[in-house]
Amino acid sequence: MNLLSVVLVVAMAGAAAACVLLRAALGRVVAPLRRVAPGPRVRWALALLAAPSGVGALGALVAFGPCLRTLLLGMSDACRSHGGPEFFFCLRMPMHDTPVAWAAGLVVVAWVVSRLAMGTHALVRTRSALGRLRRLGTFDAERGFWLVPGDIAIVAGFPRAQVYVGERLESCVSSATFNAVIAHERAHQRRRDLRTKLVARAVSLCLPTSLRTALLGELDLAMEQACDAIAADEIGDALTVAGSLLELVRAAATMPEGFALAFSAPLDHLEARVRALCAPEWSPSGRAASACFALCAMTIVGCVAFDLPLHDMTESLFERLLG
Amino acid sequence: MNPVPRLGDLELAVLELVWSSGDVDVKEAHRAIGLPRGITPNTVQSTLERLYRKELFTRERSGHAYRYAAAVSRDEFRARAAAAAVGELRGAQAKGVLAAFVDIATRADRSNLDRLEAILAAARAKQASK
Numbered sequence: 001m002n003l004l005s006v007v008l009v010v011a012m013a014g015a016a017a018a019c020v021l022l023r024a025a026l027g028r029v030v031a032p033l034r035r036v037a038p039g040p041r042v043r044w045a046l047a048l049l050a051a052p053s054g055v056g057a058l059g060a061l062v063a064f065g066p067c068l069r070t071l072l073l074g075m076s077d078a079c080r081s082h083g084g085p086e087f088f089f090c091l092r093m094p095m096h097d098t099p100v101a102w103a104a105g106l107v108v109v110a111w112v113v114s115r116l117a118m119g120t121h122a123l124v125r126t127r128s129a130l131g132r133l134r135r136l137g138t139f140d141a142e143r144g145f146w147l148v149p150g151d152i153a154i155v156a157g158f159p160r161a162q163v164y165v166g167e168r169l170e171s172c173v174s175s176a177t178f179n180a181v182i183a184h185e186r187a188h189q190r191r192r193d194l195r196t197k198l199v200a201r202a203v204s205l206c207l208p209t210s211l212r213t214a215l216l217g218e219l220d221l222a223m224e225q226a227c228d229a230i231a232a233d234e235i236g237d238a239l240t241v242a243g244s245l246l247e248l249v250r251a252a253a254t255m256p257e258g259f260a261l262a263f264s265a266p267l268d269h270l271e272a273r274v275r276a277l278c279a280p281e282w283s284p285s286g287r288a289a290s291a292c293f294a295l296c297a298m299t300i301v302g303c304v305a306f307d308l309p310l311h312d313m314t315e316s317l318f319e320r321l322l323g
Numbered sequence: 324m325n326p327v328p329r330l331g332d333l334e335l336a337v338l339e340l341v342w343s344s345g346d347v348d349v350k351e352a353h354r355a356i357g358l359p360r361g362i363t364p365n366t367v368q369s370t371l372e373r374l375y376r377k378e379l380f381t382r383e384r385s386g387h388a389y390r391y392a393a394a395v396s397r398d399e400f401r402a403r404a405a406a407a408a409v410g411e412l413r414g415a416q417a418k419g420v421l422a423a424f425v426d427i428a429t430r431a432d433r434s435n436l437d438r439l440e441a442i443l444a445a446a447r448a449k450q451a452s453k
Contacts, residue, residue: 129411132329136401136408149405156412239450242443246436274439278446 005105007060010314012108014059015206018052023211033218034272037282038226040289045219046196047292049204049212056206058303063314065307115205119198123158130157133164145182153181153248155188158198163189172251176235177244183231184241191230193223221269225276232277242277245270327395327403328377333362337370338379338393338400346392348385 033044061068069075137148145163152166163185170178188194200219204212228245232238249270303310330338336356341347344355349368357367371391374380379400382389395403 125411129408132408133405135335136405149401150409152409154412239443239447242446246439246443249436271435271439274442278442 004109005101006318007064008108009101009104010063010318011053011056011060012206013056015052015056018055019207019211022048022051023208026211026214030214030218032283034221035281035283037280038222038229038276041222042196042219042226044289045215045222046200046203049200049207049215049219052206053203058300059314062303062307062310064311065303066311069307112205116202119201126156127158130162130164137164137167143182144186151252153185155185155194158194161189161192161194173244173247176240177247179235180231180241180244181248183234184227187227187230187234188223191223191226193227196223217269221272224269225273228273228277229280238277238280242274245273245277327379327400327407330374330377333360333366333370334374337367337374339397341380341391341393342397346383346390348388348390350388352391 029048033041036044133148134146137146139145140147145165147167148164149168150166151168151172152164153169155161155163163182165182165185169181173181197216197219200216204215207215228241229238232241235241333356337352340352340355344351347355349364349371352371353362353364353367356362357364371380371382371389375382375391379394380391381394382391384390
């Protein structure tokens with residue numbers, strides 16, 4: 001358990017440092033990010049969501065790197081070089097055992113387990129609710145979606161996402177709008193967006209709530225815009241898809257309470273989608289992507305090249321903090 | 324809209340029977356549903372009682388037995404059951420397990436919708452002039 005505690009503490013410390021930097025940079029990142037085309041923007045949003053976890057994992061790798069390397073390659077132990085009778089990050093030496101390290105590790109484990117349990121519970125409840133919806137509806141094999149009571153248009157379900165469309169929806173909106181809705185939902189299905197969202201939520205568990213919500217919101221917007229673009233290609237007119245968004249929002253005002261599927265969402269997402277369909281102005285992100293890739297590669301190479309000094313530095317720091 | 328209680332397969336089958344054939348007593352329900360499933364009349368009676376207690380059936384005494392009739396129509400039941408299932412999915416969107424075409428809670432602001440309609444109209448005019 002203590003080895004796990006130490007790994008988790010190091011990983012969370014690295015993740016926390018990355019969260020602080022990300023939060024500081026967020027205001028400057030969102031506006032330029034929204035000018036990137038939706039497809040690449042999904043990857044950017046995922047990278048930002050995963051960055052703190054990645055930094056935490058890198059921190060753990062840096063801390064244990066030299067020991068892992070010497071163990072795997074059968075080399076002599078490098079841990080004695082920084083002195084001291086006991087060590088935090090040496091797999092061959094007696095572990096420096098402190099109550100603080102134990103307590104911190106237990107807290108992290110309990111927190112991760114509780115978040116995963118909450119996520120699993122949500123998945124189970126969703127499956128149950130979707131099962132009840134399917135029992136009330138019928139599968140339209142020709143058009144490839146479930147026709148259910150109500151006025152909804154969603155794609156849901158794990159591991160296999162399916163499209164659910166309300167019976168009343170087809171009569172409430174124009175046929176052009178209905179076709180746009182179906183094309184959009186099928187695009188989510190083909191892109192496997194729900195799996196991506198679940199992965200995004202899992203890798204971003206360590207982010208503070210406000211930061212996580214903001215970045216997940218950007219990911220959602222990018223996915224919606226990507227599916228709007230696919231729907232526009234499929235039906236041949238981006239403005240029809242834009243019109244269908246507004247027609248559906250207006251129609252929702254006339255839907256009886258309890259029928260319409262209503263979620264909270266920022267109004268600027270609707271505006272961003274309409275504007276993107278009416279007049280898309282995407283900036284190329286190739287240069288920024290190359291720069292980021294180069295930075296990540298250099299960081300990893302640097303951590304590998306200087307693993308022993310970094311390991312010694314981490315060992316000394318932890319001895320001071322937790323010793 | 325009041326949610327309907329969750330029903331098991333047998334309860335749903337009995338409901339469907341009553342919707343399609345009108346009011347039934349225990350013997351008729353057992354003949355139609357219990358016999359094919361190998362279920363005893365007591366089980367069928369318990370199911371009818373449960374549905375009555377869940378306020379999905381009304382009943383009237385007819386001789387020594389009760390005759391059960393539906394208290395809600397099929398359409399109303401389906402609508403209420405779907406609304407209940409959809410209500411559970413509301414929280415799911417925040418957990419990322421579904422995607423909705425549009426977030427209908429933006430319905431409230433008419434002035435914003437008008438502004439977006441104007442943007443769309445301008446784009447259509449530009450497209451038409453090309």
